[in-house]
Amino acid sequence: MDIPYTVKSRPDTGVYNAKLGIWLFLASEIMLFGGLFSAYIFLRMGAPTWPGMIDGHMYTRASEILSVPLATVNTMVLIASSVTIVMAWASLALNDFKKYKMYMGITILCAFGFLVIKYFEYAAKFDHGYLPEDSTFLAIYFVMTGLHMLHVVGGIIVNGYLWGPGAKMWKTNPEQFKHRIEVAGLYWHFVDIVWIFLFPTIYLL
Amino acid sequence: MTNETEPDFHAMEGNEGEAAHEDHHHELSFWRKYIFSTDHKMIGLQYGFTALLFLLFGFGLMLLMRWQLASPGEPIPFIGWLFSDETAPGGIMLPEFYNQLGAMHGTIMVFLGVVPLAVGAFGNYIVPLQIGAPDMAFPKLNMASYWSYFVGGVVMLASFLVPAGAAKAGWTSYPPLADIETMGQTMWLIGMIFLITSSLLGAVNFLTTIIQLRAEGMTYMRMPFFTWTQFITSFLLLLAFPPLEAAGVLQLFDRLLDTSFFLPSGLVVSGEVLEVSGGGSPLLWQHLFWFLAHPEVYVLILPAMGIVTEIIANNTRKPIWGLKLLIYSLIFLGFMSFVVWAHHMFITGMGTSLSGFFQVTTMIISVPSVIILSGLFLTLWGASMRFTTPMLFALAFLPMFGLGGLTGLPLGLAPTDIPLHDTMYIIGHFHYIVAPGTILALFAGIYYWYPKATGRQMNETLGKIHFWGSFICMNGIFFPMFFQGMAGLSRRLYDGGASYEFAEGVIHYNPIMSAFAFLLLLAQVPFMINFFMSMKKGKKVGSNPWEATTLEWTATTSPPLAHGNFEETPSVYRGPYEYSVPGADSDFTPQNQP
Numbered sequence: 001m002d003i004p005y006t007v008k009s010r011p012d013t014g015v016y017n018a019k020l021g022i023w024l025f026l027a028s029e030i031m032l033f034g035g036l037f038s039a040y041i042f043l044r045m046g047a048p049t050w051p052g053m054i055d056g057h058m059y060t061r062a063s064e065i066l067s068v069p070l071a072t073v074n075t076m077v078l079i080a081s082s083v084t085i086v087m088a089w090a091s092l093a094l095n096d097f098k099k100y101k102m103y104m105g106i107t108i109l110c111a112f113g114f115l116v117i118k119y120f121e122y123a124a125k126f127d128h129g130y131l132p133e134d135s136t137f138l139a140i141y142f143v144m145t146g147l148h149m150l151h152v153v154g155g156i157i158v159n160g161y162l163w164g165p166g167a168k169m170w171k172t173n174p175e176q177f178k179h180r181i182e183v184a185g186l187y188w189h190f191v192d193i194v195w196i197f198l199f200p201t202i203y204l205l
Numbered sequence: 206m207t208n209e210t211e212p213d214f215h216a217m218e219g220n221e222g223e224a225a226h227e228d229h230h231h232e233l234s235f236w237r238k239y240i241f242s243t244d245h246k247m248i249g250l251q252y253g254f255t256a257l258l259f260l261l262f263g264f265g266l267m268l269l270m271r272w273q274l275a276s277p278g279e280p281i282p283f284i285g286w287l288f289s290d291e292t293a294p295g296g297i298m299l300p301e302f303y304n305q306l307g308a309m310h311g312t313i314m315v316f317l318g319v320v321p322l323a324v325g326a327f328g329n330y331i332v333p334l335q336i337g338a339p340d341m342a343f344p345k346l347n348m349a350s351y352w353s354y355f356v357g358g359v360v361m362l363a364s365f366l367v368p369a370g371a372a373k374a375g376w377t378s379y380p381p382l383a384d385i386e387t388m389g390q391t392m393w394l395i396g397m398i399f400l401i402t403s404s405l406l407g408a409v410n411f412l413t414t415i416i417q418l419r420a421e422g423m424t425y426m427r428m429p430f431f432t433w434t435q436f437i438t439s440f441l442l443l444l445a446f447p448p449l450e451a452a453g454v455l456q457l458f459d460r461l462l463d464t465s466f467f468l469p470s471g472l473v474v475s476g477e478v479l480e481v482s483g484g485g486s487p488l489l490w491q492h493l494f495w496f497l498a499h500p501e502v503y504v505l506i507l508p509a510m511g512i513v514t515e516i517i518a519n520n521t522r523k524p525i526w527g528l529k530l531l532i533y534s535l536i537f538l539g540f541m542s543f544v545v546w547a548h549h550m551f552i553t554g555m556g557t558s559l560s561g562f563f564q565v566t567t568m569i570i571s572v573p574s575v576i577i578l579s580g581l582f583l584t585l586w587g588a589s590m591r592f593t594t595p596m597l598f599a600l601a602f603l604p605m606f607g608l609g610g611l612t613g614l615p616l617g618l619a620p621t622d623i624p625l626h627d628t629m630y631i632i633g634h635f636h637y638i639v640a641p642g643t644i645l646a647l648f649a650g651i652y653y654w655y656p657k658a659t660g661r662q663m664n665e666t667l668g669k670i671h672f673w674g675s676f677i678c679m680n681g682i683f684f685p686m687f688f689q690g691m692a693g694l695s696r697r698l699y700d701g702g703a704s705y706e707f708a709e710g711v712i713h714y715n716p717i718m719s720a721f722a723f724l725l726l727l728a729q730v731p732f733m734i735n736f737f738m739s740m741k742k743g744k745k746v747g748s749n750p751w752e753a754t755t756l757e758w759t760a761t762t763s764p765p766l767a768h769g770n771f772e773e774t775p776s777v778y779r780g781p782y783e784y785s786v787p788g789a790d791s792d793f794t795p796q797n798q799p
Contacts, residue, residue, distance in 0.1 A: 003338075003344070005418070013417060015417075016417075017413050020412075020413050020416060020417060021409050021413045024409045024413065025409050027443060027444065028405050028409070028443045028444065029447070031444050031445075032447035033451075035448030035451030035493055035496075036455075038493070039455060039489055042488075042489050043484070043485065043486065047484055131462075132458060132462050132464045133464055134482055136465055136466065136482065136484040139458060139464035139466060139482075140466070143454065143455065143464075147454070
């Protein structure tokens with residue numbers, strides 16, 4: 001027995017199942033990060049100074065601890081990857097599988113680029129001896145960026161599958177494959193948007 | 206839609222309307238059919254069996270506690286020798302073990318017992334049938350949801366075996382205590398992350414199924430009330446659980462990486478200043494926890510209301526009074542449940558203006574609950590009722606839930622909450638909602654849908670014994686709690702108040718309540734016998750033994766076809782409860798009758 005509306009959209013709702021599913025999933029993700037953003041606000045409102053005292057140094061701006069230039073580059077990298085994943089989906093809509101492979105490839109490379117830059121950022125913190133246990137600022141920084149990083153890794157796994165072994169579906173069921181790219185794209189945009197909120201909140205404000 | 210490609214199987218022989226599908230009949234292997242099934246009905250049954258076992262286990266923990274409360278310091282009878290020296294040397298329970306029992310009783314009953322039974326089991330089994338869907342929208346996610354729940358349960362059980370035992374900081378896991386607790390608390394957090402994942406997968410699946418897979422003609426307003434309650438419940442699970450997941454991650458960081466999310470500066474533990482950076486706040490946990498846990502209360506109660514509504518309509522042979530009003534109330538209730546959470550926190554000193562806000566929202570949220578309850582009561586008006594076993598349970602739900610709700614009003618207002626907070630009164634209040642409320646409704650659901658799942662009816666006499674036993678014993682346990690609480694007896698006392706002078710006037714209730722608790726266990730024996738015996742010996746019935754109107758009875762066999770549910774996809778022409786329509790052929794008009 002086939003489940004209806006896996007490929008075709010249901011006429012009265014205008015979506016196929018997976019698209020509705022991913023939007024609902026993203027709603028729960030917003031609540032997850034929303035919980036953490038609320039925690040950030042709560043902790044910051046309760047702190048006399050922010051970021052405050054770390055290892056005997058008093059900091060008054062997050063940018064004195066965190067690297068704004070690296071984070072800016074990372075913001076650009078993620079926004080670029082959001083554009084290329086749309087291009088990948090659009091290429092499929094134009095029946096150009098080669099271009100799909102290229103754009104999806106670039107998207108995945110951008111994600112790896114993000115992780116490499118993030119690695120240098122984290123390594124610099126650890127070199128200074130800045131660990132989550134040293135202050136609530138560092139703790140919430142590591143939790144929020146770390147959870148976001150896990151989402152980037154998840155995106156790499158999904159997009160990598162759709163670029164590699166999963167791409168076989170283009171031959172057997174192109175319509176559904178296009179849907180999968182769209183759903184992966186929605187998720188990837190979400191990962192991007194979370195970062196766009198994280199960056200100013202943690203690094204700049 | 207046709208059933209040509211996928212296999213069907215018939216678990217029961219001799220039911221009507223099963224002959225048509227003998228072609229293309231190849232069996233799935235045992236593992237695919239019973240263990241790693243993707244069929245929503247099998248997953249529903251898996252959820253049901255697992256949840257019932259957890260309910261029994263959680264009840265067992267409570268019996269140990271009730272023994273200790275009734276006779277503090279006496280060795281546990283019969284099974285005392287089973288316990289190690291770290292938990293109960295010579296059968297005499299240690300305070301640490303009592304705290305484990307308390308924390309794990311709450312956790313297991315809520316997250317592993319009632320919710321999985323109400324949502325995982327009933328929701329999974331019934332919702333696709335009621336809306337005319339061949340299965341859930343994402344069958345593999347459905348399987349993943351069950352197994353994630355299962356792993357979460359195993360982790361929770363395993364936590365009893367780690368050094369110093371399971372979590373002891375209460376089911377609410379308040380820091381700073383939970384932050385400095387023994388390893389069992391870490392296990393609790395890991396278990397919770399699995400359970401939350403399971404709920405989220407389930408919620409996405411239910412919502413997509415209900416929105417996308419409704420059969421032709423099944424408009425939202427024609428959906429049975431039970432499906433409506435599952436719909437709103439799924440929204441609550443989807444949106445309320447993630448903040449607890451966030452909080453759980455923060456607490457894990459606090460415990461494993463020595464961060465201070467929930468630890469204020471200068472915290473002193475056992476006479477020594479804790480060596481942490483400080484700067485955090487225990488209140489943060491409470492906000493994040495109750496942001497989940499208040500909607501969770503409605504997750505516990507809404508499916509129960511749904512079950513009761515189905516059964517009352519069916520046994521009064523009347524349409525539900527004000528069905529639309531009930532549905533709108535349900536939606537409003539869902540919204541409001543997100544803005545009442547801090548009424549659990551009146552004594553934390555969060556300030557009078559915040560308290561004021563949450564008192565107002567709490568009073569507002571009682572209105573839709575009262576509307577739903579009134580609608581159900583008014584449905585009874587002038588009905589010539591069938592007093593079947595499910596109907597008895599459903600009828601008992603109404604006053605029991607009413608009692609639980611009314612005793613909640615003083616807790617929703619700060620001035621009256623402050624003296625009652627953390628006393629036995631609040632234990633009585635929420636147990637009236639969950640135990641004689643939700644659990645009686647879940648039993649009603651089991652008796653009501655048992656013929657659908659097995660093709661056989663449960664025994665009515667045993668069912669009635671089970672009902673009266675449970676009903677009387679539950680009241681015997683929970684009603685005295687109100688007296689104890691109003692006298693100021695705290696909820697977490699290891700000796701039940703025996704060493705506290707102010708409790709002297711009310712602790713004589715303890716042995717009576719405990720006796721009722723043990724009798725309640727006895728009252729479950731007829732249910733267990735009935736449940737298993739009826740599978741083999743129960744009276745065989747057709748597909749619609751209750752003469753109901755909704756699709757799960759009128760459009761499928763009992764049990765429904767595996768993988769696909771319907772011989773042909775039903776179309777829906779009318780509302781869910783068209784009973785006793787003047788001029789109709791019979792006193793019920795099925796939804797799929799043109």
